[in-house]
Amino acid sequence: MKLVFAGTPEFAAVALRALHEAGFAxxxxLTQPDRPAxxxxxxxxxxxxxxxxxHGMEVLQPLSLRMDSKDPQRAEEARAAHARLQALDYDVMVVAAYGLILPRSTLDIKPCINIHGSLLPRWRGAAPIHRAIEAGDAETGVTIMHMEEGLDTGPMMLIERVAIEDTDSTGSLHDKLAALGGRMIVDALRQMEAGRLEAVAQPEEGVTYAAKISKDEAKLDFALPAEVLARKVRAFNPFPGAQGLVDGVTVKIWQAEPVAGQGEPGQVLAADAQGIVVACGAGALRLNELQKPGGKRLAAAEFLKGFPLAGLRFS
Known part of the structure; x- marks a missing residue:
């Protein structure tokens, strides 16, 4: 079986590596254009x-796959990419976190199979891992699905579940799901070669959408319950990093946990080697790892040596 692979970040690279090591041609x-970083x-x-x-693979980086784009450069790159796909001898396109919409013209060339990091139909869209943690889901997983024009609406071929631990951040859960997705796509293609892979329509109930993460969401509102804020800290680690404003300084909060405590939201109730306890709308949040602008990520005890917080308040 010969594959075209479309993906961009590390989540996709793990799947590409798994397919390559499994012997697929x-x-x-296809991947997105190089970006400043x-x-x-x-x-x-x-x-x-x-x-x-x-590993000697041909790479194309079109800005778009829409040949009807009003941008002449995007339209030209899309036409060139489609011409290459139509001339190529391949069986299936595998897509993982590509970041570009596949139009009908692309989907019609060959079957397109997607590796999606959620238990569809829950968390269709751009940020399923972040949103699952933020919402407090007990589990998530990976769905291998046949792509169609709708946003992650296609029929499901394989699905496996993973528990979300209380300590999981988006970073740690991403790595678990990336490894699972790599294993599952290899299994799915082998079953497809053997004629044993069936697709099942997604349930109509339980659909949710995982909107793209914005940097503004990282600003923590301490009027919210501590349980909610703790999930946000985990969901926004490593990107964009939860933020709190204290004494006019924006501090990133990388690790935190809900604890007992009461006070005006944002008030620092304790600041010592055990952590920085901040009152919330319900309960309190103990901040265990923080970072000042331009500084390093530090455990609370080390952070306090350069930024005493006793008596201050997060706004």
């Missing part, structure tokens, strides 16, 4: 591109 890889804002290739080039 991958003559072409890091303090120097130098152009950086995606994780998928880096793996593909290191």
């Amino acid at each position: 991958i003559p072409l890889v 890091g303090r120097g804002m130098q152009l950086q290739a995606s994780s998928v591109k880096q793996y593909a080039l290191a």
